[in-house]
Amino acid sequence: MNKQLTIEEFVASLKSGMTIGIAGWGPRRKPMALIRAILRSDLTDLTIVAYGGPEVGMLCAAGKVKKLIFGFVSMDAIPLEPYFRKAREAGTLDILELDEGMLQWGLKAAAFHLPFLPTHVGLGTDVMTHGGFKTVQSPYDDGEVLLAMPAVKLDAALLHVHRADKLGNIQALGPDTYYDEWFARAADKTFVSAEEVVERMDHSYPDDARANIVERCFIHGVVEAPLGAHPTSMPPSYGWDMKHLKSYADSAREDGGWDAYLADTIGADEAGYLGRVGGKDAVAALPLPIF
Amino acid sequence: MTTAPEFTLCEQLIVAASEAWRGNGELVATGIGPAPRLAAGLAKLTHTPELMMTDGEAYLVEDPVPLGPRGYDDRKAAGYLPFSRFFDAAVWSGKRHAMVTPSQIDRFGQTNISYLGGSYDQPKVQMLGARGFPGNSICHINSMFVPAHSKRVFVEGEVDMVSSVGYNPARRTPGVNFSRVDLRLIVTDLCVMDFGGTDNAIRIVMLHPGVTFEQVQEATGFALEAAAEIKTTPAPTAEQLAIIARLDPHGLRAGVLKDNPAGKRS
Numbered sequence: 001m002n003k004q005l006t007i008e009e010f011v012a013s014l015k016s017g018m019t020i021g022i023a024g025w026g027p028r029r030k031p032m033a034l035i036r037a038i039l040r041s042d043l044t045d046l047t048i049v050a051y052g053g054p055e056v057g058m059l060c061a062a063g064k065v066k067k068l069i070f071g072f073v074s075m076d077a078i079p080l081e082p083y084f085r086k087a088r089e090a091g092t093l094d095i096l097e098l099d100e101g102m103l104q105w106g107l108k109a110a111a112f113h114l115p116f117l118p119t120h121v122g123l124g125t126d127v128m129t130h131g132g133f134k135t136v137q138s139p140y141d142d143g144e145v146l147l148a149m150p151a152v153k154l155d156a157a158l159l160h161v162h163r164a165d166k167l168g169n170i171q172a173l174g175p176d177t178y179y180d181e182w183f184a185r186a187a188d189k190t191f192v193s194a195e196e197v198v199e200r201m202d203h204s205y206p207d208d209a210r211a212n213i214v215e216r217c218f219i220h221g222v223v224e225a226p227l228g229a230h231p232t233s234m235p236p237s238y239g240w241d242m243k244h245l246k247s248y249a250d251s252a253r254e255d256g257g258w259d260a261y262l263a264d265t266i267g268a269d270e271a272g273y274l275g276r277v278g279g280k281d282a283v284a285a286l287p288l289p290i291f
Numbered sequence: 292m293t294t295a296p297e298f299t300l301c302e303q304l305i306v307a308a309s310e311a312w313r314g315n316g317e318l319v320a321t322g323i324g325p326a327p328r329l330a331a332g333l334a335k336l337t338h339t340p341e342l343m344m345t346d347g348e349a350y351l352v353e354d355p356v357p358l359g360p361r362g363y364d365d366r367k368a369a370g371y372l373p374f375s376r377f378f379d380a381a382v383w384s385g386k387r388h389a390m391v392t393p394s395q396i397d398r399f400g401q402t403n404i405s406y407l408g409g410s411y412d413q414p415k416v417q418m419l420g421a422r423g424f425p426g427n428s429i430c431h432i433n434s435m436f437v438p439a440h441s442k443r444v445f446v447e448g449e450v451d452m453v454s455s456v457g458y459n460p461a462r463r464t465p466g467v468n469f470s471r472v473d474l475r476l477i478v479t480d481l482c483v484m485d486f487g488g489t490d491n492a493i494r495i496v497m498l499h500p501g502v503t504f505e506q507v508q509e510a511t512g513f514a515l516e517a518a519a520e521i522k523t524t525p526a527p528t529a530e531q532l533a534i535i536a537r538l539d540p541h542g543l544r545a546g547v548l549k550d551n552p553a554g555k556r557s
Contacts (some may be wrong), residue, residue: 025374025525035537040439047466056314068540070418070420071420071422071423072421072422073419073420074419077534079419080417080419082419085417087418088406088413088414088417089413089414089415089416090413091412091413093414095411095419097411097420098421099403099422099423099424099425099426100378100379100423100426101421101423101425101426102425102426104378105378116479118470120383120426120429120430120467120468121383121425121426121429121430122425122426123425123429123454123456123464123467124425124428124429124453124459124463124464124467124469124472125401125421125422125425125428125453125454125455126405126411126426126452126453126454126458127421127454129298129453129454130411130426135464135466135467137466143466144466144468145464145465145466146467146468168297173350175350175373176348176373176374176375177373177375178373178374178375179375198339205453207434244502245555262302271354287363289357290359290361290363291346291347291348
């Protein structure tokens with residue numbers, strides 16, 4: 001068993017029209033190397049599911065997204081993602097806007113092979129009105145009416161972690177792993193990029209098994225991608241590149257700004273990407289964000 | 292307690308906003324934005340030490356984390372509350388009181404942070420999306436901080452996209468348990484309001500020195516009620532100002548209100 005893929009093999013295993021969940025949270029720990037591979041591909045008509053950051057804006061700008069299912073889209077210190085905003089204001093995106101908690105609940109329903117999970121959340125708001133959600137009544141004495149959050153099933157999930165082995169054992173270090181494990185369990189296939197891929201986790205990092213956020217039966221492909229979260233943060237290894245995110249955001253105000261970002265920064269291949277954004281030493285030294 | 296000689300209106304609002312958490316006990320006090328965050332810290336360091344608080348990332352702290360640049364490891368963790376546990380532990384459990392700054396607020400206390408104008412399919416101005424507001428509002432206590440009280444914020448009709456639950460009877464789906472909806476204070480640059488009016492109507496409970504009821508009404512898109520006795524917002528004490536200054540060593544609070552006006556003593 002060897003789940004290691006090249007980045008080309010990874011992107012070749014996706015198909016247009018798929019529903020793809022992207023783990024991470026806003027500008028935190030996004031699988032950006034995998035996203036860039038999708039941006040360079042001819043994949044299209046994707047349904048994207050995310051706690052969105054710059055990856056959502058980039059995929060929208062590149063015309064890859066048919067539908068977006070989101071808890072939010074933000075780059076934190078730059079609150080409004082400019083390309084997401086453009087796509088929304090142009091009316092070109094199908095959307096399902098969710099409360100943040102509803103999204104993870106829908107992923108959990110999918111992971112458990114349930115049609116829905118009940119919740120209070122969304123009731124009384126326009127998330128309910130516009131989302132077309134249905135209610136269920138508790139069969140017990142309380143008789144409460146609850147929103148039935150439908151399963152959010154994914155054809156594929158994409159994660160970026162610190163370490164993976166060729167069997168699909170992964171380790172995500174850092175203080176928070178968000179809802180990454182649920183994206184993985186909600187998906188038919190989960191692809192993980194990792195800062196480092198080793199032969200056997202137990203031979204290399206046996207003391208960090210608690211960082212194994214999701215079991216290897218849910219992991220189908222691993223891709224080595226050092227600094228692969230750039231320009232998003234990867235604590236404790238490196239911080240986000242706010243200068244880069246700002247110039248990316250500024251490009252949305254220029255004619256041809258996206259085309260230039262795509263050609264000059266995303267570029268033709270991942271191998272040259274780090275060189276184009278300041279070099280691997282500079283990226284590795286990005287300070288962790290302060291909140 | 293001595294009253295400090297000089298203070299800004301923002302500092303006066305921070306003190307007023309800290310009152311939102313008085314006596315809340317052991318729950319997570321979340322202030323989104325510099326002034327609400329300073330207010331939460333002030334509440335914990337003065338009248339309600341039981342409050343819980345995060346470092347904005349993943350850890351619970353007992354010493355509120357100062358705003359702005361600092362050493363990454365300066366904050367010392369006492370507990371752990373990452374985003375991955377937030378709905379389980381703080382939001383859906385009801386163990387939280389958040390103070391937020393919505394883009395729109397209506398007479399029912401419903402708020403909007405999703406989009407302005409246009410439609411769901413094509414908004415005129417896309418904002419953040421509803422984020423956690425639907426869940427926050429139906430599960431735990433909420434308060435609001437409004438730095439520029441105006442009819443653009445306090446809208447005449449319903450907000451453009453109802454992101455959080457308020458007290459609108461037309462949206463009270465039969466059979467749904469809305470018993471945890473609990474809106475407390477709205478602190479603005481003109482006044483302090485609560486939801487203690489008729490059928491949870493918004494009413495003025497405190498006016499900042501020099502501000503009249505009529506002036507607030509004029510800046511609000513719907514009719515306001517008045518508390519039986521409207522108080523005057525107190526001046527901060529020297530102790531409160533010292534704590535605020537310590538929690539905001541880079542002076543970010545100076546940017547909260549337009550032109551950072553001076554506060555007034557009644």
